[in-house]
Amino acid sequence: MKRTGILMVVSGFSGAGKGTLMKRLLERYDNYALSISMTTREPRPGEEHGKHYFFVDRNEFEGQIADDGLLEYAEYCGNYYGTPRAYVEKCMEEGRDVILEIEIQGALKIKDKFPDTVLVFVTPPDAGELKRRLTGRGTETEDVIRERLLRAVEEARGVENYDYIVVNDELDKCVEDIHGIVTASHCRVQKSIVRIEKISKELSDLSKGEEQ
Amino acid sequence: MKRTGILMVVSGFSGAGKGTLMKRLLERYDNYALSISMTTREPRPGEEHGKHYFFVDRNEFEGQIADDGLLEYAEYCGNYYGTPRAYVEKCMEEGRDVILEIEIQGALKIKDKFPDTVLVFVTPPDAGELKRRLTGRGTETEDVIRERLLRAVEEARGVENYDYIVVNDELDKCVEDIHGIVTASHCRVQKSIVRIEKISKELSDLSKGEEQ
Numbered sequence: 001m002k003r004t005g006i007l008m009v010v011s012g013f014s015g016a017g018k019g020t021l022m023k024r025l026l027e028r029y030d031n032y033a034l035s036i037s038m039t040t041r042e043p044r045p046g047e048e049h050g051k052h053y054f055f056v057d058r059n060e061f062e063g064q065i066a067d068d069g070l071l072e073y074a075e076y077c078g079n080y081y082g083t084p085r086a087y088v089e090k091c092m093e094e095g096r097d098v099i100l101e102i103e104i105q106g107a108l109k110i111k112d113k114f115p116d117t118v119l120v121f122v123t124p125p126d127a128g129e130l131k132r133r134l135t136g137r138g139t140e141t142e143d144v145i146r147e148r149l150l151r152a153v154e155e156a157r158g159v160e161n162y163d164y165i166v167v168n169d170e171l172d173k174c175v176e177d178i179h180g181i182v183t184a185s186h187c188r189v190q191k192s193i194v195r196i197e198k199i200s201k202e203l204s205d206l207s208k209g210e211e212q
Numbered sequence: 213m214k215r216t217g218i219l220m221v222v223s224g225f226s227g228a229g230k231g232t233l234m235k236r237l238l239e240r241y242d243n244y245a246l247s248i249s250m251t252t253r254e255p256r257p258g259e260e261h262g263k264h265y266f267f268v269d270r271n272e273f274e275g276q277i278a279d280d281g282l283l284e285y286a287e288y289c290g291n292y293y294g295t296p297r298a299y300v301e302k303c304m305e306e307g308r309d310v311i312l313e314i315e316i317q318g319a320l321k322i323k324d325k326f327p328d329t330v331l332v333f334v335t336p337p338d339a340g341e342l343k344r345r346l347t348g349r350g351t352e353t354e355d356v357i358r359e360r361l362l363r364a365v366e367e368a369r370g371v372e373n374y375d376y377i378v379v380n381d382e383l384d385k386c387v388e389d390i391h392g393i394v395t396a397s398h399c400r401v402q403k404s405i406v407r408i409e410k411i412s413k414e415l416s417d418l419s420k421g422e423e424q
Contacts, residue, residue: 013411120399121401121408123404123407123408123411124411125407126407126410126411127410127411127414127415130411130415131414131415131418134415135418142421145419146419149415149416149418149419150415150416150419152415153412153415153416153419156408156411156412159401159405159408160401160405162401163400163401164396164399164400164401165399165400165401165403165404165405165407165408166399167404167407176395177395177396177398177399179392179395180391180392180393180394180395180396180399181392181395181396181399182392183388183389183391183392183393183395183396184376184389184392184393184395184396184397185396186389187332187376187377187378187389187392187393188375188376188377189333189371189372189374189375189376189377191377192335192377192379193371193372193377195335195337195338195377195379196333196335196368196371196377198338198339199225199335199336199338199339199342199368200365200368202339202343203339203342203343203346203361203362203364203365204361204362204365206343206347206361207357207358207361207362207365209354
């Protein structure tokens, strides 16, 4: 029986350490693939097409929307951002577990369409470090700081609909947690129930003297 | 924040290799404790009180039932078998993940009372080895074999209500699966949602200029 990959969405407070966490996870295990987003914004210096993003024009992006080629998309500041379905599905069919790093609202849209998606939220152990990072060094205006704080609060809205919360206290522990969640997701009942029904049927037939 | 243990029930076809699996799991990781059953049957040679079973008389067992001292119990062939609640709760409070090896009907009773319990069913990859083991060497009567086969079918009845199925194809992979399931169970949303609510509240208060 071929094992297909899991789709896992990782969200979290900005500054919760998601980037480092994903990097370490991909270094340590070879079953993962990171999903690459599609966007209409201009590449920044050093960004490569097909590595950091798929860079396309509005015309092409809207074609993808019309063809149902995106798992989810949103528009921010006049630019589209979305998750190309084909790349994710190809990786999963190859048996790779795909990780998608997007915010909660997009993740919940994906979960609606694909209920097998595993949703994980990464959080620091307490507000301390977030507060220091968000309030800065006292050189920003109160308005700028207030907006940052409110944006951070917004980043956790809807987390109660997630499957898992990983507390990023110690990096290695956190990597093991994410990997454990993916391992467990491969063992969910619906993935193997058919196997057991088949075994039970064979044993039952045999008890009636019906050879396989 | 102190981490309390998980309660995990492991069931499976007899001969699916649960014993070897548990042994290997406990050798490899130090966070596990095996639950010890209480019974009114006589100890067999080599069995120790407090290691293989807690051996008690009917009077004491029925006292435990009356005091709600058992997570579940059943009577087979005139003997009681049950799971002492105090031992399991003590281990969990100490932060150990407790594994209980019982059949599906007892497991579902525990899950009813304690919905956080994680239910895992262990199965061989196909019916082949089970069939060979159950049909024996051709020296048993057809009735004996038929009864064995039907008992095996019975062992999987209700498995669709379980959380996870682990396919015991390769022992080490299977041990990693069980450990992954326990790791993931510690990350379930309800275990950490309070932490995130607290962080969000602190950030929100700070945005209103209310110092902590």
